[in-house]
Amino acid sequence: MRILYFDYTRDYLPVLLRSFELTRGAAKTGHTVQFCLCHRRMKQARWFFTMLTTAQTDDFTVAFPWSNKSFTVMATPARPGPAASQSVAQRSADGNESAAKISTVKTVLSIVSAFRFVPVELRQIRRFSPDVVVARPDHVFSFLISCRIAGIPLVLSTDGPVEELGALHGYKSRWPVSLDLARARRADAILHINSICGDLWKQKGIAAQRLFECPNGADPDIFTPLPPRARTTMRERLGFSETDIVLGFCGNQRFWHGLGLLLSAFARLHADIPGLRLIVVGALEDPQAAGIEKIPEPARSAIVYTGPVEYFRMPLFMDVMDIAVMPYPRHKLFHFSPMKMFESMSMAKVMVASGQGQIKEFLSGLASAFLYDPEDAGGLEAALRSAAAALGRKPDLGRSSREFIMRRHTWFDRGRQVVAACEFARASRLAKHGKARA
Numbered sequence: 002m003r004i005l006y007f008d009y010t011r012d013y014l015p016v017l018l019r020s021f022e023l024t025r026g027a028a029k030t031g032h033t034v035q036f037c038l039c040h041r042r043m044k045q046a047r048w049f050f051t052m053l054t055t056a057q058t059d060d061f062t063v064a065f066p067w068s069n070k071s072f073t074v075m076a077t078p079a080r081p082g083p084a085a086s087q088s089v090a091q092r093s094a095d096g097n098e099s100a101a102k103i104s105t106v107k108t109v110l111s112i113v114s115a116f117r118f119v120p121v122e123l124r125q126i127r128r129f130s131p132d133v134v135v136a137r138p139d140h141v142f143s144f145l146i147s148c149r150i151a152g153i154p155l156v157l158s159t160d161g162p163v164e165e166l167g168a169l170h171g172y173k174s175r176w177p178v179s180l181d182l183a184r185a186r187r188a189d190a191i192l193h194i195n196s197i198c199g200d201l202w203k204q205k206g207i208a209a210q211r212l213f214e215c216p217n218g219a220d221p222d223i224f225t226p227l228p229p230r231a232r233t234t235m236r237e238r239l240g241f242s243e244t245d246i247v248l249g250f251c252g253n254q255r256f257w258h259g260l261g262l263l264l265s266a267f268a269r270l271h272a273d274i275p276g277l278r279l280i281v282v283g284a285l286e287d288p289q290a291a292g293i294e295k296i297p298e299p300a301r302s303a304i305v306y307t308g309p310v311e312y313f314r315m316p317l318f319m320d321v322m323d324i325a326v327m328p329y330p331r332h333k334l335f336h337f338s339p340m341k342m343f344e345s346m347s348m349a350k351v352m353v354a355s356g357q358g359q360i361k362e363f364l365s366g367l368a369s370a371f372l373y374d375p376e377d378a379g380g381l382e383a384a385l386r387s388a389a390a391a392l393g394r395k396p397d398l399g400r401s402s403r404e405f406i407m408r409r410h411t412w413f414d415r416g417r418q419v420v421a422a423c424e425f426a427r428a429s430r431l432a433k434h435g436k437a438r439a
Contacts, residue, residue, distance in 0.1 A: 004034045004423055005131035006158070007122065009139040012044040015253065015340060018312060019217060020137050021053065023158070026218075026416025027423075028061035035129050037064045039118065039141075048311045064129075066121045118143035119150075126151045133423040135192075138184060145187050154426035156419075157188035158215075161198025161336050162205060189426035192419065194338040195359040211429075213422040216338040216359060218412045221403070223313060224347035227320045236321045239305050244276050246389050249322030249350070251282035251315065252341040259328035259355070264296055264304075266328070266382045271300035274389060282318045284309045319348045324388050327354040331375040335359075343410055346402035351392055353384045363410075369402040 004027055008020040021036060028034040036053070043065075053063045122144055126134070135156040136144040148155040163181040185191055185207055192215040193199050199212050227235070233243060241247055248267060254260045260281070267279050285293075285306055296304070307318055319325070325345035329335070335358030342360060345352060346369075354360045356372035364370035371388045373380030392398055 002032045002133065002420070002423060002427075003129065003131045004032055004133050004135060004419070005037060005126065005129050006034065006135045006137070007037050007039050007125075007144055008137040009039045009118075009141045010137065011040045011042065014045065014049070016137065016139075017045065017049070019340070020158070021056075022218065022220065022412040023215070023415055023419050025056060025061055026412035026414075027419040028058065028416070029413050030416050030420050031060075032420060033060050035062045035064055035125075035131070037066055037125055039066060039121070041067045046309075046311070048313075052312060064125060066125045116143075119146050122147035123151060126153060133426055135419065135423065142180060142184050145184060154189045154423070154430040155187070156190045156192060156422045156426050157185060158192045158419075159185075159198070160194045160338075162201045164201055164334070189429045190422040192422050195336065196362065197334065197336050197358060211425070213418055213425070215415050215418040215422075216410070217340040217343055218410050218415045219340075219343035219347035219406055220412050221347050221407060224316050224319070224344045226349050226403075227316070232320050235317055239280065239318075239321055241278055241280075241305075241321060242276070245278045246274065246276055246392070247321055247323050248277070248279045248353075248385065249282065249319060249325050249345070250279070250328070251319060251325070251345070252339075254281075254283060254285060257329065257332065259330045262330060262381060263326055263328040264293065266385060267304070268296045268300040269382060270385060271303055274386075277303065277389070279304045280307065280318065280322060281305070282307045282310055282315065315344065316348060319345060319350070322348075322350055323392055324385070325350040325352055326381075326385070327352070327360065328381055329355040329357065329360075329375060331355075331357065343406060346410075347406045349399040349403040351388050351399045352402060353381070353388050355381075363405075367401060367405060369398050369400070369405075 004024075006020060006024045006027075008017065010016045010020070017038075024034045024036040038053075057063055118141060126147060131153060133154045133156060134144060134148050135158050137158045138144070144155065147153075162185070163178055182205055185202065185205070188211075190211050190213060191202060191207065192213050193202060194214075195216055196214060199214055202212055203209060226232070236243065236245075236247070248263075250260060250263055252258070263279075267277070271277050281304065285308070293301070310318055322345075325341070325348075327339055327342060329337070329339075338359050342352070342354065342363075350369075352364060352367075352370040354364060354370065354372055355375040356365070357375060361372060364372060371384040371391070373384040377383075
């Protein structure tokens with residue numbers, strides 16, 4: 002089967018990494034897949050484009066349809082550091098520019114984009130001759146027109162319906178909700194990120210058989226523990242000793258990720274637990290909102306901030322951690338499928354995490370996972386104490402985390418879900434056409 006995957010993302014790296022790994026995973030199942038980057042002005046660091054170029058095989062190719070070449074490294078990549086921006090608090094104070102206004106503007110742009118993308122999509126469909134098109138939609142719906150013209154089955158690749166974004170950003174306009182549902186109804190199958198998002202689709206009338214749950218995952222060949230000597234060297238380079246207990250936070254640091262909660266808990270624990278250290282891996286977007294300046298000494302000196310780290314170099318920094326922490330605050334609609342959860346577990350880390358949503362669904366009962374109630378003010382601190390004590394008794398406790406990933410949570414497993422959705426879409430389209438001819 003030939004699968005063409007359209008992604009319209011401009012600069013949000015986690016979405017692009019998910020699309021990259023899903024397409025690469027599907028190709029590893031024995032199908033021919035092309036990952037098509039559709040945004041004309043993509044903004045990413047040079048390493049991202051280098052990664053795409055070197056990952057290509059006979060069965061996995063990358064296309065940039067605005068170029069005559071199959072793929073081109075952009076001449077002006079994004080800066081590796083965090084983008085200059087207002088603090089999260091200031092953006093909230095400015096009222097998100099009015100959530101309804103943003104939604105309406107984006108909807109209008111979606112309508113306009115249909116005419117802009119359709120010729121490009123049809124050209125790429127003719128070049129690749131896919132059996133199925135998979136589209137990561139963002140605020141675009143042009144692929145509905147292109148697939149209809151070309152007579153190609155369509156799979157929608159989503160985190161979930163637009164309500165999952167509204168839970169964070171306060172979308173109030175009915176326009177994006179209507180557009181989102183219209184796309185879903187016209188797709189032959191839908192990939193969604195977890196059971197919570199799947200339930201939202203069902204509540205909106207999408208048939209269960211058209212829904213395919215496809216969480217995030219990890220590549221265990223990339224995210225694999227380092228040899229002991231390499232780990233020791235990396236810890237020494239970062240200023241950690243072998244006897245230190247290193248907590249770790251990695252990935253994006255938006256207001257809903259709870260870094261400030263972790264920093265506060267760490268400051269309280271540092272005096273009580275000898276050798277307790279913390280590493281924060283990734284671009285520190287808003288130090289003020291995280292409350293870094295409020296961390297007293299000597300706890301503040303026990304924290305290492307790496308800054309932005311390339312995807313394939315993440316394991317070097319994650320390996321120095323003893324305990325990976327996901328301190329999410331309580332959310333009414335916890336629709337996340339944290340990539341950092343799967344990657345940390347693939348690195349054989351002990352996990353301390355807020356017990357909600359997919360985190361709770363997957364990690365409850367796992368020996369290496371210590372979950373806490375995010376509404377319990379002392380829950381995070383207590384879970385960290387318990388994890389540190391358990392690790393002292395059983396240094397290889399994190400091994401069960403990696404075993405969990407290897408069983409059914411690799412990107413290869415997710416690629417099989419993509420293929421299953423594509424096969425369903427093909428069969429559904431054939432069935433419809435057969436009935437129409439009859």
